[in-house]
Amino acid sequence: MYKRILIANRGEIALRVIRACREMGIETVAIFSEGDRGSAYLDLADEAYCVGPAKSALSYLKIDQVISAAEVGNVEAIHPGYGFLAENAHFNEVCRSCKIDFIGPSPEAMEKLGDKNSARAIAREANVPVVPGSDGLLTDESDAVRVANEIGFPVLIKATAGGGGKGMRVAANELVLKSAIQQAQTEAQAAFGNAGVYLEKYVERPRHVEVQIVADHHGNVVHLWERECSTQRRHQKLIEESPAPNLPLETREAMCEAAVRLIRNCEYTNAGTVEFIVDQQNNFYFIEVNARIQVEHPVSEMVTGIDLIQTQIAIAAGQPLPFTQADVVQRGAAIECRINAENPDRNFQPSPGKIEQMFVPGGLGVRFDSHAHQGYIVPPHYDSLIGKLIVHQPTRAKAIACMLRALDELRIEGIATTASFHKKVLQHAEFVEGRVDTSFVERVFLSK
Numbered sequence: 001m002y003k004r005i006l007i008a009n010r011g012e013i014a015l016r017v018i019r020a021c022r023e024m025g026i027e028t029v030a031i032f033s034e035g036d037r038g039s040a041y042l043d044l045a046d047e048a049y050c051v052g053p054a055k056s057a058l059s060y061l062k063i064d065q066v067i068s069a070a071e072v073g074n075v076e077a078i079h080p081g082y083g084f085l086a087e088n089a090h091f092n093e094v095c096r097s098c099k100i101d102f103i104g105p106s107p108e109a110m111e112k113l114g115d116k117n118s119a120r121a122i123a124r125e126a127n128v129p130v131v132p133g134s135d136g137l138l139t140d141e142s143d144a145v146r147v148a149n150e151i152g153f154p155v156l157i158k159a160t161a162g163g164g165g166k167g168m169r170v171a172a173n174e175l176v177l178k179s180a181i182q183q184a185q186t187e188a189q190a191a192f193g194n195a196g197v198y199l200e201k202y203v204e205r206p207r208h209v210e211v212q213i214v215a216d217h218h219g220n221v222v223h224l225w226e227r228e229c230s231t232q233r234r235h236q237k238l239i240e241e242s243p244a245p246n247l248p249l250e251t252r253e254a255m256c257e258a259a260v261r262l263i264r265n266c267e268y269t270n271a272g273t274v275e276f277i278v279d280q281q282n283n284f285y286f287i288e289v290n291a292r293i294q295v296e297h298p299v300s301e302m303v304t305g306i307d308l309i310q311t312q313i314a315i316a317a318g319q320p321l322p323f324t325q326a327d328v329v330q331r332g333a334a335i336e337c338r339i340n341a342e343n344p345d346r347n348f349q350p351s352p353g354k355i356e357q358m359f360v361p362g363g364l365g366v367r368f369d370s371h372a373h374q375g376y377i378v379p380p381h382y383d384s385l386i387g388k389l390i391v392h393q394p395t396r397a398k399a400i401a402c403m404l405r406a407l408d409e410l411r412i413e414g415i416a417t418t419a420s421f422h423k424k425v426l427q428h429a430e431f432v433e434g435r436v437d438t439s440f441v442e443r444v445f446l447s448k
């Protein structure tokens with residue numbers, strides 16, 4: 001096992017990885033920007049190095065600076081967390097050439113899955129359902145028109161280098177198809193330096209359900225069941241839960257088995273997430289793979305009792321998974337509410353600044369993953385996530401009641417947070433009945 005790891009991230013996920021390492025007896029080297037200097041979570045690392053100014057492009061994203069910190073800190077491996085360099089195949093390769101283990105998939109697997117069209121081909125090959133659409137990238141317009149008419153409008157044009165909602169265009173009919181393709185290509189070229197686009201049938205009001213998997217270097221691939229992530233706004237998830245409510249066991253099992261088949265088909269190792277959309281008839285379709293640990297990983301940890309960060313580290317170090325599929329039981333129900341420094345009454349405008357007062361809830365089945373504390377100044381330079389409130393209870397109804405109680409106890413003063421918004425969502429009939437889809441938040445709370 002490793003003796004020393006560098007954490008190439010900040011905030012709550014850096015703290016989460018430090019905690020996992022501490023329990024495994026692994027020393028930690030943290031990095032920070034000038035904007036995070038003096039942050040209390042850095043004291044929990046054995047060492048911490050400054051990698052540059054507050055702007056992430058000049059610090060957390062600077063590969064040479066991060067590698068320098070790893071060399072000076074004398075680490076054997078780097079945990080990238082999520083965001084920043086976590087899905088950067090070039091960084092992954094640089095780690096390899098510097099003989100530092102990247103705690104994640106190989107650069108090759110990352111590259112193949114990072115390209116959505118190639119991921120779609122891998123899924124097809126593995127007999128995993130994909131949304132009806134083009135066979136590969138769109139080459140000529142007459143081909144696009146033919147495919148669109150075969151599958152029927154509306155269609156969605158997606159950038160192969162996109163993901164997470166970036167670089168998509170809906171075309172309602174043949175008249176607007178050509179201009180939609182051109183716009184998508186121009187946008188994709190500007191945003192990703194890759195103009196490749198493909199076409200899918202547009203699924204209206206889908207649910208977003210994703211499967212957590214872990215895969216080791218010995219050929220073992222195991223799923224940790226699914227998470228329902230439909231409660232989102234503009235592709236930013238707000239609430240995640242496991243199990244997905246109102247989804248039959250057969251569907252959830254079929255989806256999880258499909259995710260395992262896909263992962264087996266691309267020599268993937270590490271924790272990963274296979275994303276699906278689910279239509280109103282409960283048909284599921286593969287969308288993309290997230291080749292990293294995700295923000296919402298704690299809900300899967302709570303229902304399975306498996307520490308995903310410790311599992312990632314053990315996998316990277318070459319150990320076989322210490323459990324089989326039969327050992328993984330989805331027990332009870334877990335819900336996570338993202339606590340963002342944002343004002344839900346002002347269109348979720350960021351609300352950085354000093355936390356004047358803070359009280360953290362507790363009690364049976366309550367977990368708060370956060371680097372924030374009384375006196376902490378939320379910097380304006382990064383994403384606004386300041387904590388994740390997670391509950392685990394025997395049933396979904398009890399989990400909702402527990403979360404409402406915990407949200408009532410949570411006190412964060414001095415800045416606005418999303419906690420008040422969560423209380424409204426958790427009491428809304430559609431949420432309580434588990435009838436959520438990706439349009440729920442905007443349809444119910446944000447349209448005037």
Ligand code: MV4
Nearest residue numbers: 131156163164165200201202203208232287438
């Ligand atoms: C779709 C779709 C409808 N039809 N694909 C958005 C992000 C990317 N991961 C895939 N996305 C979607 N793909 C087809 N063919 C609707 C979405 C979508 C969505 C998906 C997951 C979570 C939230 C979403 C919000 C809006 C649209």
